[in-house]
Amino acid sequence: MKKVDLADCPVCSKLEIDDEGAFLDDLKCSIKVYPKNELIIRQGDLCDALYLLTNGSVKTEMITENGNVLGIEIIKAPRPLAPAFVFSENNRLPVDVTALEEVEIMKIPKAEIMRLMTTNPDFMSSFMTHNANRTQFLINRLQLLSIKTIKGKVAHFLLEQVIDSKKSFSINRNQTELADFFGVARPSLARSLSEMVGDNIIAINKKEYTVLNSKGLRELLV
């Protein structure tokens, strides 16, 4: 497991940690390691601390009432997990968190977070910004789910990945996970994808996706 620098963490970067060891001692936090595929957090668990993913990567997903799985996101260290819920009134986590590889998680008590927030305005500010970005992410997720056709969802998703006109990129989800992410059935997604390939709108090679006809893609949104 490679060492991750806390300075890269969106909420911890402003902590100006001179001596990370001393800081961590001071913080009264605990660190725990989970093996690959372990269920780290269960939907409904109480959230009385901030979970900081310090090493590895995890996926979060919701189990809906009808038993279906809705993939939410894939998180890479260093980043906090569901930071907003430390402060919620019903502080139960709404998602399952599963280790995608061996991961290390730091648990910081709520009281410590409160202390950091009040004593360190920079920490507070970046914590707020991070939460705001998470909200934006959820809104975007909402928008994706509200698109009614599968091809529309795929188009929305792929167009989002096109950065600086780079038409090729790799998606770190297999087809089953992608179907969960879109909230659709796997064979239905496969059908839509293969039709889009047949229409020369996109090309797929394993997890490498290429946009061949972005005008055509955009038309699928309508």
Added chain:
Amino acid sequence: MKKVDLADCPVCSKLEIDDEGAFLDDLKCSIKVYPKNELIIRQGDLCDALYLLTNGSVKTEMITENGNVLGIEIIKAPRPLAPAFVFSENNRLPVDVTALEEVEIMKIPKAEIMRLMTTNPDFMSSFMTHNANRTQFLINRLQLLSIKTIKGKVAHFLLEQVIDSKKSFSINRNQTELADFFGVARPSLARSLSEMVGDNIIAINKKEYTVLNSKGLRELLV
């Protein structure tokens, strides 16, 4: 327009305002009144301040890329509007906000919010809690949208309204707005509703909904 007490506001209640007039002067905020049906905030507008709904009620909705409307929520004063986005990196508001009646909105500059956050831990705490609750709301919205059948969505929604075994309640949305809320077409929703009424699972009288067979409702979730 009836007077609303800021003490009822989820984020302002902890401000311990002795003299509201003096407090507001001090806060360097501005107040604006909008007539019924006015579009107060446009999707994509920059958000450089905290908008506080001090009187009246508004609805928020997203216009999706395919031109469809996705209803998000109905907000009654006093409550902040999209508080999270003041701190986001891309601080553009993702929703349209429309006045449902004559409303009064207080605009508090970001700098003032920062000042309140750092000087008033109680304010900060309730601000955080409120944001967390909003996140929970969005997650719930996500869950609703991920349900694949319309009857399932209706069941989820109605079962949520059953509080303390009260099987009757009124929904403050008409059928068109409800369809937008679920992200489905209006005639499709009407069909599903009328089938559920025909099966004696629910009864509808104008905006008054009654759950007749909650076991049957729950089965629609599966």
Added chain:
DNA sequence: TTCAGAGTGTAACAACTGTTACACTTTTAT
């Protein structure tokens, strides 16, 4: 009161998606 507009019920049809099933390929673990 009356009329215009908004909201609702419903139908027929097309389009899309889910389900189930199975063969095939790729990856992973031993």
Added chain:
DNA sequence: ATAAAAGTGTAACAGTTGTTACACTCTGAA
């Protein structure tokens, strides 16, 4: 290297939803 597991492509069919269209009811304003 090999078997087991995971992932993918595809087909047929049923089921659900969207679209469009129109008649009807209700509401609020003049």
